[in-house]
Amino acid sequence: MCGTMKAIVKKESAYGAVLAEMPIPEINEHEVLIQVKATSICGTDVHIYNWDDWAKKRVKAPYIFGHEFTGEIVKVGQQVTRAKVGDFVSAETHIVCNQCYMCLTGQQHLCHETKILGVDIDGCFAEYVKVPEQNVWHHPVDMPEEIASIQEPLGNAVHTVLHTSVSGKSVAIFGCGPIGLMAIAVAKASGAIRVFAIDKNEYRLKLADKMGADHIIDVGKDDPVTFIKQHTRMEGADVICEMSGHPRAINQALEACANGGKINILSLPERPVTIDITNHIVFRGLTVQGITGRKMFETWHQVSELLKTNTIDVKPVVTHTLPFEDFEKGFELMRNGTCGKVVLMMPSHERGKK
Structure with missing residues (x-):
């Protein structure tokens, strides 16, 4: 898939971000391309937006940030076997090497070579995002998109x-x-x-x-x-x-x-x-x-079961859903603390629309 997309970009090493046209990511044989339907703002994103001391040491602008999302797969690489076009998914945001001691002993969340989506590499504050097939997490088809988009922080x-x-x-x-x-x-x-x-x-x-x-x-x-x-x-x-x-x-x-x-x-x-x-x-x-990230993928199973069985109700946490273009309002709410979770919805966020 070629062309451009709208994305929230950390354009320079300074406060704030801009809405810009960026190239749609190209995937390799083990990756999938996901059309983002909903993406939520995390405290880490606020660190990056504010450009505080932590962000200055960790993040390299310009790039697309954001890491909490849900969407629909629109393209798969040639070696992808367990995901297909049309699947409703989110993603584990720690991209690991699968080769270090931690990965080989079942502790991938502590991988020495971890790259975090939206922190170390381009993220999901965009119309499209690419992730390795290994990181894809499937949802029940009837899960509300605003809830699906916050499963990564719920995993935390x-x-x-x-x-x-x-x-x-x-x-x-x-x-x-x-x-x-x-x-x-x-x-x-x-x-x-x-x-x-x-x-x-x-x-x-x-x-x-x-x-x-x-x-x-x-x-x-x-x-x-x-x-x-x-x-x-x-x-x-x-x-x-x-x-x-x-x-x-x-x-x-x-x-x-x-x-x-x-x-x-x-x-x-x-x-x-x-x-x-x-x-x-x-x-x-x-x-x-x-505590860092989520146990891959034990925590995701726990999250899914807690939600599927209605053992927990996280709907009250989602206090604001805003159009994607209103991201500045969302960040202001987060910075002021006058919100719970802020979810940004894409213009054509209905399932099945490309």
Whole structure:
């Protein structure tokens, strides 16, 4: 397929992005070309849009960013065998080498040679995107496109929460951005006896309540460490999921964790964070786990089953669906925190239209 397409492009090493005409990607024999129907804005995309310190060190402009999407396959390479034109799909966004030790021992999400769609290579903020066949994930045909487009970040929430058993335990989620909000539902569905939701954003704390959090903690009004300990026999939360990336919140998460507890960190702080390892981790026997991506493809199976069985409901997280061309409004909503998940819809997003 030749020609051009509309795409949101990080044109230069500066704040913002532009809508531009770009060449439609050419695929190799092991890749598929997908017509994007819906794409959602991630916190990582906001880092790139803002051009913060993390983005400056990681991203090389110009390129197309974005990595959360759903769409329809419109072309397949000659060696593709398990995907066909017309399939309704999303994609695992970590493109791995399949040759390193991590890949060969079933830990592809930790591949040394990982290239991330929309971060290291051209992404899905476009009418078309190409991915390796290995990365394709099929959806039920009746899944709403806005839900299909957020399965990748839902996978982050599932991976973060389920890395540690939460059944019968108290769980504190620091940061109620979209992934944190989804993590609330995952924790409740997985048997957590109480879930604390911590943030300073009133809009998102209201969403946390809708997602089933037992305790809502506004850090502008209450000290989360004191609050959590008061509701856990002064022990602290058994499991902490750190989703905020804020240095103060990370330190509060360490303090709020029970002795011998687990802290799973998904967030991406913009700068190095100072913590008291001796007193907050070593002497208290904490386990701190970094979470990256999703387990390939165990997490995708978990996500699919959670949705298919209606074990979790993530519809309240999707607060805005906007036309693709209104991406600047979407980024402004994300930057201000006056939204849950923002999904950009393509003009001809109905299934089957080319």
